[in-house]
Amino acid sequence: MTASELYYLFTLAVYAGVDGMACIGLNLQFGVAGLVNFGFIIFQAAGAYAAAVLSMPPANGGFQQYVLGLRLPFPLPWLGGAVAGGLLAVPIGLLVLRRLRTDYQAISLLVLSVIANLVITNARPFLNGAAGLSLVPPPLTGLVDTTTAGYQWLYIVLTAFCLAIVLLAANRIVNSPYGRTLRAMREREPAAAALGKDLVRLKMETFVLGGVIAGLSGAILVGFIGVWAPATWLYPETIVLFAALIVGGRGNNLGALLGALLVPVGFEEATRFIPEFGPPGFIPAMQWVAIGLLIIGFLWFRPRGLLPEPRRVFAESPARGGAARVEETPRPGARGIASAVPSTPLLRADDVARRFEGLRAVDGVSLDVSPGRITGLIGPNGAGKSTLLAVLAGTLPASAGRILMDGEEVTRFPAYQRARRGLVRTFQLSSEFAQLTVLENLLVAAPAHPGDSFLGALRGKPYWWADELRLVERARELLARFRMSAAESEYAGNLSGGQKRLVEIMRALMLMPRVLLLDEPMAGVHPSIVGEIASFLEALREDGLAILMVEHELSMVERLCDPVIVMAQGQVIGRGSLSALRRQRTIVEAYLAG
Amino acid sequence: MSLYAAAAGFGLVSASVIAIAAVGFTMQFGITNLINLAYGGIMITAAFVAYGVNRAGFSIWTGLAVAAAGGAVASLALHRVLYAPFLRRGTSHIGMVIVSLAAALMLSNVLLALVGYDNVSYVVADEAAVTAGGLILTRVQVVVIGIAVAAMLAIHALLTFTRLGKAMRATATNPTLARNCGIPTGRIIDAVWLITGALCGAAGTVAAIDSASFGVANGSTYLIVILAAAVLGGAGQPYGAMLGAVLIGEITELSAAVLSPQYKSVVAFAILVVVMILRPQGLLSKIGALGPAG
Numbered sequence: 001m002t003a004s005e006l007y008y009l010f011t012l013a014v015y016a017g018v019d020g021m022a023c024i025g026l027n028l029q030f031g032v033a034g035l036v037n038f039g040f041i042i043f044q045a046a047g048a049y050a051a052a053v054l055s056m057p058p059a060n061g062g063f064q065q066y067v068l069g070l071r072l073p074f075p076l077p078w079l080g081g082a083v084a085g086g087l088l089a090v091p092i093g094l095l096v097l098r099r100l101r102t103d104y105q106a107i108s109l110l111v112l113s114v115i116a117n118l119v120i121t122n123a124r125p126f127l128n129g130a131a132g133l134s135l136v137p138p139p140l141t142g143l144v145d146t147t148t149a150g151y152q153w154l155y156i157v158l159t160a161f162c163l164a165i166v167l168l169a170a171n172r173i174v175n176s177p178y179g180r181t182l183r184a185m186r187e188r189e190p191a192a193a194a195l196g197k198d199l200v201r202l203k204m205e206t207f208v209l210g211g212v213i214a215g216l217s218g219a220i221l222v223g224f225i226g227v228w229a230p231a232t233w234l235y236p237e238t239i240v241l242f243a244a245l246i247v248g249g250r251g252n253n254l255g256a257l258l259g260a261l262l263v264p265v266g267f268e269e270a271t272r273f274i275p276e277f278g279p280p281g282f283i284p285a286m287q288w289v290a291i292g293l294l295i296i297g298f299l300w301f302r303p304r305g306l307l308p309e310p311r312r313v314f315a316e317s318p319a320r321g322g323a324a325r326v327e328e329t330p331r332p333g334a335r336g337i338a339s340a341v342p343s344t345p346l347l348r349a350d351d352v353a354r355r356f357e358g359l360r361a362v363d364g365v366s367l368d369v370s371p372g373r374i375t376g377l378i379g380p381n382g383a384g385k386s387t388l389l390a391v392l393a394g395t396l397p398a399s400a401g402r403i404l405m406d407g408e409e410v411t412r413f414p415a416y417q418r419a420r421r422g423l424v425r426t427f428q429l430s431s432e433f434a435q436l437t438v439l440e441n442l443l444v445a446a447p448a449h450p451g452d453s454f455l456g457a458l459r460g461k462p463y464w465w466a467d468e469l470r471l472v473e474r475a476r477e478l479l480a481r482f483r484m485s486a487a488e489s490e491y492a493g494n495l496s497g498g499q500k501r502l503v504e505i506m507r508a509l510m511l512m513p514r515v516l517l518l519d520e521p522m523a524g525v526h527p528s529i530v531g532e533i534a535s536f537l538e539a540l541r542e543d544g545l546a547i548l549m550v551e552h553e554l555s556m557v558e559r560l561c562d563p564v565i566v567m568a569q570g571q572v573i574g575r576g577s578l579s580a581l582r583r584q585r586t587i588v589e590a591y592l593a594g
Numbered sequence: 595m596s597l598y599a600a601a602a603g604f605g606l607v608s609a610s611v612i613a614i615a616a617v618g619f620t621m622q623f624g625i626t627n628l629i630n631l632a633y634g635g636i637m638i639t640a641a642f643v644a645y646g647v648n649r650a651g652f653s654i655w656t657g658l659a660v661a662a663a664g665g666a667v668a669s670l671a672l673h674r675v676l677y678a679p680f681l682r683r684g685t686s687h688i689g690m691v692i693v694s695l696a697a698a699l700m701l702s703n704v705l706l707a708l709v710g711y712d713n714v715s716y717v718v719a720d721e722a723a724v725t726a727g728g729l730i731l732t733r734v735q736v737v738v739i740g741i742a743v744a745a746m747l748a749i750h751a752l753l754t755f756t757r758l759g760k761a762m763r764a765t766a767t768n769p770t771l772a773r774n775c776g777i778p779t780g781r782i783i784d785a786v787w788l789i790t791g792a793l794c795g796a797a798g799t800v801a802a803i804d805s806a807s808f809g810v811a812n813g814s815t816y817l818i819v820i821l822a823a824a825v826l827g828g829a830g831q832p833y834g835a836m837l838g839a840v841l842i843g844e845i846t847e848l849s850a851a852v853l854s855p856q857y858k859s860v861v862a863f864a865i866l867v868v869v870m871i872l873r874p875q876g877l878l879s880k881i882g883a884l885g886p887a888g
Binding site for chain 2: 034036038095096099100102103104106107108110111112114115118119122235236239242243246278279280281282285286288289291292293295296299300
């Protein structure tokens with residue numbers, strides 16, 4: 001093998017490591033958490049620039065202009081690169097991730113990627129403008145001879161070491177309860193928020209972690225190639241990484257690695273061997289066309305990639321002494337009994353209103369939801385029942401009025417904070433986490449799981465496994481009660497409509513709520529299960545849970561609900577027992593006719 | 595004749611160009627609920643079609659008409675061949691954004707392979723200056739402004755007075771309900787792609803007329819400016835896009851006069867960023883960017 005062939009292979013190995021890292025970082029953001037970071041490449045650029053100016057000597061009127069020039073020894077420039085990527089993610093994340101819709105986030109990040117490149121290209125004194133930085137000293141310059149093959153081997157080992165750390169951390173996150181929460185957020189944000197998940201925090205953590213990984217990959221790359229310029233980080237480079245994930249399998253770290261080997265490394269390198277033909281620039285252009293075809297082709301024929309995200313199946317029975325030990329787990333709602341004095345309402349709405357561009361969906365509603373009762377909420381379609389539930393739970397902000405939970409005003413609290421205080425809702429339309437199994441859907445909701453935090457996840461499985469086993473048992477008890485045990489490892493998205501409702505109710509119960517807001521919990525459920533749900537709700541009522549339930553089936557309202565509140569056109573038009581309401585003509589005309 | 599008056603005049607021309615493009619883009623998004631990132635690619639392709647017509651000896655205005663027709667056909671084809679099948683499969687919003695980004699990449703690179711990297715320019719016959727109210731513009735620039743005003747009035751009339759426009763608005767608000775009311779939403783959507791595609795093709799040509807020379811790389815620049823104008827005004831809102839176009843056009847040209855021309859797009863984007871912080875739904879929209887996507 002000639003020296004140049006050997007050097008080519010070394011280069012390929014380093015690129016594989018760098019692209020592998022970048023793909024894992026993007027996989028955490030896009031594949032796992034669902035953040036479509038079309039600006040990913042600027043975080044790699046930040047790491048590369050930071051590592052360059054940290055390791056280069058002061059500029060002092062040389063042929064290049066740049067800031068810093070600290071001549072820091074290895075490994076500080078690499079660490080600095082990782083930090084720079086993470087730091088850049090903070091302001092951008094705060095700008096983009098807090099309020100914008102997902103597709104807007106993607107577009108904003110794309111625009112930011114282009115602007116950042118424009119600014120760096122035009123602002124020469126900062127990072128030498130369009131010409132970029134060159135003569136970036138390789139790590140350990142001065143200590144070892146950086147021109148030998150031995151040094152190349154060392155570089156590959158260092159790259160592989162960083163890749164291993166990144167992969168380890170990413171695997172811990174993906175396989176942890178925290179990773180499960182990220183996937184739940186990816187599947188359905190409002191439902192995750194209604195289960196007490198702080199979406200902004202989750203997104204920021206993922207964004208910063210991805211930034212750190214991208215920054216590190218940039219630092220490693222610039223140390224090897226020694227140059228870095230705006231032309232190396234144009235926005236289409238991010239698209240290549242997306243193509244890699246789509247081909248390899250998003251949501252799967254190994255898929256991300258495979259994608260990195262196939263697309264940026266394999267695909268772009270393979271085309272070097274095509275003999276030059278056509279006008280200059282023809283082959284690179286066709287390469288981009290092929291990247292586009294790869295994306296579209298895979299999305300059409302194999303949307304989940306070559307190595308799809310694995311379905312997580314829990315062992316049949318946790319390693320315990322057989323069936324001997326049947327633990328009496330606390331019944332859902334048990335938390336409520338101790339604190340609530342039965343007569344005082346737990347949830348109170350005070351003149352609450354919600355307007356949509358002039359339409360008064362909820363128009364000054366006051367109501368109490370007391371523990372130990374199921375309060376029914378009925379009314380014709382469009383009366384504002386579901387909107388009221390959304391406002392009470394914080395899914396929609398109230399336009400006016402006050403909402404009190406256990407005496408504390410929660411009107412301005414986001415949904416997740418209300419959920420953490422024990423105020424939990426279900427949705428009228430199915431809102432399962434489709435690509436999580438039924439069991440995982442339940443586990444996501446468990447509050448205060450030690451593995452359901454960024455740091456908890458990084459500490460690894462031993463830190464949270466005992467709690468996980470306990471929760472799996474609790475979830476399995478619920479599944480058995482609702483006769484869903486057989487479907488435990490099915491993807492929730494593949495269930496029937498009625499089964500999805502059950503999953504949603506069980507999920508809410510996993511949270512051990514004090515106030516439960518149910519939006520048509522029996523709609524579409526098999527009749528044999530309806531009775532089961534009803535008796536379960538009765539049991540919850542006896543436990544002291546406060547329940548507000550929207551329901552159309554009047555026989556069920558009659559059996560379960562007292563008091564009943566009737567809404568029409570955004571207002572409460574009657575309340576009391578159903579039998580008393582039946583005697584009021586106005587209400588019968590508005591709703592109960594027949 | 596101050597520098598600023600001249601800049602304001604250029605700003606008016608830029609605003610006209612951006613307005614034609616941004617209104618088309620935002621209507622696609624508002625009615626079909628799809629962010630078509632291949633829009634910039636179709637614009638620049640249309641500009642090259644007009645270049646071909648122009649080079650064959652026809653006037654640039656003939657080229658403009660051909661480019662508008664080409665843009666309409668290309669947009670409809672893109673919808674029918676690529677987007678509609680993915681939509682029928684229930685691809686998510688964000689999946690569609692990725693598909694359209696891939697389409698954009700393919701389109702501009704096929705064009706690149708065909709026409710190469712060199713910049714070209716149109717042959718425009720008449721460069722006589724027109725003076726009006728302290729502004730000095732060329733005849734061509736006045737025509738560009740005229741085209742933009744006519745296009746905006748036509749869009750306004752379409753949406754307000756015609757059955758087609760009303761059906762478009764109904765489809766935008768609630769496609770299922772519109773279908774149940776007897777509106778043939780499939781044909782309405784086709785019409786949207788044709789009309790906005792024509793705007794896209796025309797916009798690509800006037801943008802190329804407005805710049806001294808142009809190349810394939812301009813496509814992505816156009817797209818970014820259009821995104822800025824559309825988001826600034828409130829995405830999906832045609833009148834918002836007009837407002838956004840005027841703001842972006844004037845701000846870029848005036849800041850070029852005050853600061854340095856290098857930073858003109860940076861300034862426009864800085865304003866976009868501020869708007870995203872303070873009013874993420876855009877200037878003229880109440881919901882827009884907020885809330886979960888479908």
